[in-house]
Amino acid sequence: MKKTIQLLIVLTLTVGGLQAQTLFKNVNIFDGTTNGLIEGKDVLVVDNLINQIEPNIKSKKGWTVVDGQGMTLMPGLIDSHTHLNMYKMSSLHALEGTTWEEIGARAAAFAQEMLAMGFTTIRDMGGAHVGLKNVIDEGLLPGPRIYTAGGLIGQTSGHGDFGMLTQRKGESNMERLEMTRIVDGRKEVLQAVRRNYALGSHYTKVMVSGGVTSLKDPIYASQFSDDELSAAVETAEDWGSYVAVHVFQNPDLKRSLELGVKVIDHGLNISEENMQLLVEKGAYFSPNLTALAPEALLHPAHQDPNFPSTKKFLTLRNESTNLTNYVKKYKPTMVFNSDYVLLTGIPYRQSMDFTKFHVAREFGNFWALQTMTVNGGILAKLTGPENPYQEGDLGVIKEGAYADILIVDGNPLEDITAIGASEKWFDAAPRGQDVAPIKLIMKDGKVYKNTLDK
Ligand SMILES: [Zn+2]
Known part of the structure; x- marks a missing residue:
């Protein structure tokens, strides 16, 4: 029968x-x-x-x-820098006290909201694996297409190490849930990146310099040795895929490009020399531009000047005065990057609507629209043979x-x-x-x- x-x-x-x-x-x-x-x-x-x-x-x-x-x-629309599993958290450290169930449910709400706002594809830049993507692709939940980096790769006490000071390596909630992989040395990097790909990741995200939202590292800190970063690049290439880096400092930006990293995420204080190198290498540029908008100073999280993240944020802004000029001069392939993770109490849509506006204000409507459409689609293809959406082009x-x-x-x-x-x-x-x-x-x-x- x-x-x-x-x-x-x-x-x-x-x-x-x-x-x-x-x-x-x-x-x-x-x-x-x-x-x-x-x-x-x-x-x-x-x-x-x-x-x-x-x-x-x-x-x-x-x-x-x-x-x-x-x-x-x-x-x-395509948003090439989101974090499904960090949706509307008061801080990344708050994830230590959040269950897998709540993290997953928040991610599902996020996905629905993104589709309702017209985003039909998103690139998750660390934290999410393919579970939610599978549920959406199966038609059980409305949401965008999802490309994921899997657990983000960070070093001990680097950006990505969001565990509490009392927690040693391997003890944090984010590590147990495989949202972050805190690794040191070539061997551990190889294991971590290989583990991500086994779980279905589409590419690799590595933290190579200090971040604003992490509390254990200064913003200027260089993270991972060349040997460790190369181990990630080699593994990604073994899978036909690529490495994207969280990076701010110019020496780290330069060595990333030289070691084969294909996407520079953040990079707000990029030097003219490095912008030239990025274009020469055919790499992609994914800056979280709203951090530099004058309006960002009004962010509720930045109203306490003594808060460590606020100090880092202000340092970074002061170093990042030439970004718009360099983008206009060298015309890198740029993608749309929202990167909102700390938005408790602020409706998500307000921030997304402003991001669209700010990119267009800086670079003109056509440029902004390309970041949100065709460029995001081209970047999606870098995923290689494991690209889950190979039937046609995206963003066009x-x-x-x-x-x-x-x-x-x-x-x-x-x-x-x-x-x-x-x-x-x-x-x-x-x-x-x-x-x-x-x-x-x-x-x-x-x-x-x-x-x-x-
Ligand atoms: Zn991010």
Whole structure:
């Protein structure tokens, strides 16, 4: 009996009776790569891929037709630096007193919120493994596509060592849950990175200099020897993947690029020489730009000047005055990096809306939109053979690409508020997850929101 049912399912699929077609008409297209809207073309989605972009595609029986009402059809957004498992925690150290269950539930809430805000792909920069991704991909929970680094790789007393002072190596909650891997020496780095890949990680995240939110390391500290960092790069390459680093200090930035690191995350105080090197090496740049926005000084966490993280934050800002100029001069492939982990009491969306606004304010709307679309899609491909989403490109509207699509009210190339950007941050009125100008959200060919008729 069971066999007969299976056979029937196979037959139906073969005959093609289960294909789903969605035809978008009356839209102007922002394709992710062109600084202008493409007019007069319809977009046909078959199952989970964009099948055809042509003028006047004729609808057939059984197709779903969506009238875009002259609005902009564009790629779903990509955030290339998030931390699913650190969602709305008061501090990273608070994770020591949080159960796996609460951490997981917070991550699920985060994923739903990101999709509701138009992010159809995110890159988790440490802490999450593929568990939540699997649940979302199975269709049990709405959320974006997820690329994960697995447990972040940090040294004893470095950025990543968020355990309490009384805890020795291996004793912290984050280590037991495999969110961080505190390792020292080539052998331990090899073991840790290999363990991540066994659990399904898509790439490797290594902390190579001090951080703002960690309390055991000064911001200027160099972390991991060349030998240790090379062990991570070699292992990542063995899996056909890559290493991204958390880095601020220029000597660490330089040696990272020279040792084969492919993505510089943070790097706000990057020197001109290192920006040139990054572009020469074809590496990617993922700066958490809002840390440098004047408005960041109003962050509730930074109101106590004696708080260690605030001191580090202010030091870093003072060192990071040329970033915008170097980006404009050398034009690195830059991706969108939100990196919000300390937002208790501040609705997440306020921060995301402000980040969109700030990137556009610094670099113009087209540049900002590219960081959130095509560039994030190109970076996703660096994952190599273990890339979980290989059927099509991400972050672009073109034939054969994944059907991750937004329809927004307005032209975001002229008005960035069309994707929900807002110049207000902490002073913004609280609002829900629903970004009103985003009228339609499709991911993998499935519609998660459609308010076009409202
Ligand atoms: Zn981060």
